Every structure is written in structure tokens, then in C-alpha cells.
Amino acid sequence: MAALRRTLHVASLAAGTHRALAGSLADSCLADRCLWDKLHAQPRQGSVRTFDWFFGYEEVQGLLLPLLQEARSACPPRVLDVGCGTSNLCTGLYTKCPHPVDVLGVDFSPVALAHMNSLLEGGQGQTPLSPGHLASRLHFMQADAQNLEPVAPSGSFQLVLDKGTWDAVARGGLPGAYKLLSECLRVLSPQGTLIQFSDEDPDVRLPCLEQGSRGWAVTVQELGPFRGITYFAYMVRGCN
Template sequence: MAWPRLLAASRRLLAAPSPPPPAAGKAKEGPRPRPPVGACGRESLMENLEKRTAWDSFYCQRPAQPFRHFDWFLGYAALRETLAQLLREVRGEGLQRVLDIGCGTSELGPRLYCESSVPLHVSCLDFSPVAIAVMRAQCVTLPPPRNPASQLHFLQADATELSTVERATFDLVLDKGTLDALLRAKDGGGAARRALAECLRVMRASGAMLQVSDEDPDARMLWLESLRRVNVTTLELGADRGIKYFAYIIKHSD
């Protein structure tokens, strides 16, 4: 696993000021959601990436105003063309459904919702109630979506246990760094395998999963192909802050 590079990049991002908000995701000032008791402890995020309390602490310690979306790497602009191509490939009839797991306070889901010319039902999911409360509070002021039939929802749930989501619900599942974090858990990769299995379960037979990571294909492909019954395509996305990133497109095999 490419953890030295991921950790170095994460530390730089945590130390750096937040970037200005994107035009499509700009939100007005509003009250900061009240975090749950004990959410703002002193846990080290980088040592506890699989723990909800560590993420609660991280999000409640970020400045409440002015609001800034936070992406660890590769914001929406870097993925726009890849997302558009995938949505064309999996397009069926009616509203397309997109699931973004581990959304945090990323701009990815909100900007996809705002800018898509085709109707999308975008569900942004995270196990941190603090992150979800922040996004719900801030994104009510998003501009109207380009397609008036599009919908945007924020859900608090654990990606390793999506029992409330029916099988074959989503056309496109997005994972930008979430499984990278779970692979670092001290459980031998068990949480990452459960999350990936859940993503494949809720993905339609004709759908796709986009996994974005800094891990080299030589390592990541071995793990993904061990699942069997999936087809995986790799794309090089370019570099961000000197680190190279890849897209892994996962589809059900025939």
C-alpha cells in the first residue's frame, strides 16, 4: 500500500489553508452544527482513519465560517470528464442514481448534482454525523441544479454496513480515498473488503464504481481482482501536489 505518500499528502493538506469554494458549491454563512458530546477530542486522525470519533473531531475543529468544501485530493474539476464518461456508459432510462461513500465535506457530490445536464439522484454518505450536519446546513444554499429533476441527499451511514440500502440501487458508486483510509485500519483490510462488497451489492448490474487512489495499479489491481466476478479498468488521472493518482473503474463481470 502507498501509505507513506498518502500520509505525507494528508499532513500537507491538514496544515494548509482551505482553498476558495467552487462557484457551484458556494454557500452562505450559517450556524455551525452542534457536534455530539465528546466529538472534539484530541485523537490523531492519521492514526485512526477508520474511527468515526476521529473524523468527528477533525470536522468539528475546522473553522465553521466561512464554509469551505474540503477534498483530500483531486477535486471535482479533475474528475469531471471521467464522471461524465461513466454516466454516459451506465445511462439507462429515467433518473440515474449516484452514491458517494465517505463524502465528508467534499465538493464532489454537490457539484455533480449542480452541474449535470442529465437528471441525477446524488446520495452523499458518511459515517460522521458532524460532516453530514455541516453539509446539510451549508448546501441548502446551493444554486439550482442545471437539470431541475436532479436531487441531492446527505445520509449518515457506515459504508461497511449498508443494510438499509436495497440491492442494485445505484448506477454509479464513487469512492475517493475512503477505501484507502479503511485499508489502513488495524484489521487486516477487513473493513475495506466489507465496504467494497457493500458497494458492489448496491450497484446495479449495468453500473460502475469509480475508485480514486494514489496507490499504484501493480498493488491495487491485485487486491481488486481477488474479488473475482468483476472487471477492472485503470486510468491515470495525473498528479496533485506532486503525487500521482489513478482511477479504478469496477464493473460486474457478465
């Protein structure tokens, strides 16, 4: 969470976020939807249309594309981004993946989703997003990541992505974070992969994941450094 707090203080570099708001968020409960609605409602400067905590799609495409290649028995493989916000993780997969992919972004902020749907459809005079493959799909749904029952039945996705969502939910208490993890694993195919992207040290995160993911294999891969900060990809996969 240290990097997330630092990112909040410099958010204006990426999305025109007011420093005063960023500072107040850094000291607040990041599991509060109203705070995210307020953040996502801030005007954007210039051509910046998405906002990413930690890093964007380009920094992790080398990790994601091989996993999607492995999952091509499902055609197209389904990807869920929990707590997608206004990140370019979903849009990057949709517009740059050379293989068919079906991407769903979920977030509890209607403000974030309204922006992403406008971006997808070409609202406010923008050009609609074009898929990297004609068979690819991208859509967004409002949902609480701790309750994905309205989103999909069990085993629906070959890849589930969590970029900073555990970190934010855990600020409201670990029980909520474990509920998030449980829901991510419920909707994940037994042969699929859950990836949590975070700056949290493995000595802290791995015991939590191992406790909450019994029956799954948990590994970690170092990422970066990006802008001087080292991140980690915590991967949870079926043991078989």
C-alpha cells in the same frame, strides 16, 4: 496512502485544519469515526466550504460525465458516494452536471453530514445549492459504508464512488476494506461502475480488487498529476 498522509499534514491549505490535528491523524487509525468528527468540526477559513482529500470534482468530471451518459437508461442515474465527508464530489455532480442525476452521499460522521446538509440548504446565511439540471437531486445519509443495508437494496446505483474510503478503512485492517468493497458491489447495478480513487500503486490495489470482485471486470486509469502527485481511478464494472 502516502498522499493521504501528506495531505493530512497540509490540510490547512484547503480547509483551515490545524496542523497539529493533521499530524495526529496521520499517525492514527483512519477508520475511527471520532477522529473524523474532530476533523470535520474544525472551523473553516474564508469562503472554503468543502474539503477534499486528493482532489475535487473538477479534476475528475471528464471521467464521470461519460459514465453518467452511459447510464441514462436509468432516469435519472443514481450515484452513491461512500465516505463522502465534506468533499465537493457530491455537490459538484449536483450543481455542475448538465444532465439529471440523483446523488446520495453517505458517511459515518454526523458532523460531516450536518455541514453538508447546511451547505445544501443554505444554512448560516449561505445561498442554497442550485442543481445543474432541474431534475437533479442531492441528499445525505448517515451510514457505515461497511453496512449499506439501511441505505439501499441491491443493484440500486449506476455509479458508486469511493474517494479514499478504502484507504482509510484498510488502515483498520483489510477485512474491513473487503467488507466495504462487497457492500459497494452489492448496491451497484450489474451494468454499473464502481470507482475507487486512490494514490495506492496498482501493484498493491489491483490484486486486492481482483480477489474481492470475482465476476466483475477490474481496470485502472492514471489521473493527474495533481499538485505533483499521481492518482489512480480503479474501475470495477459488470463483465456483461
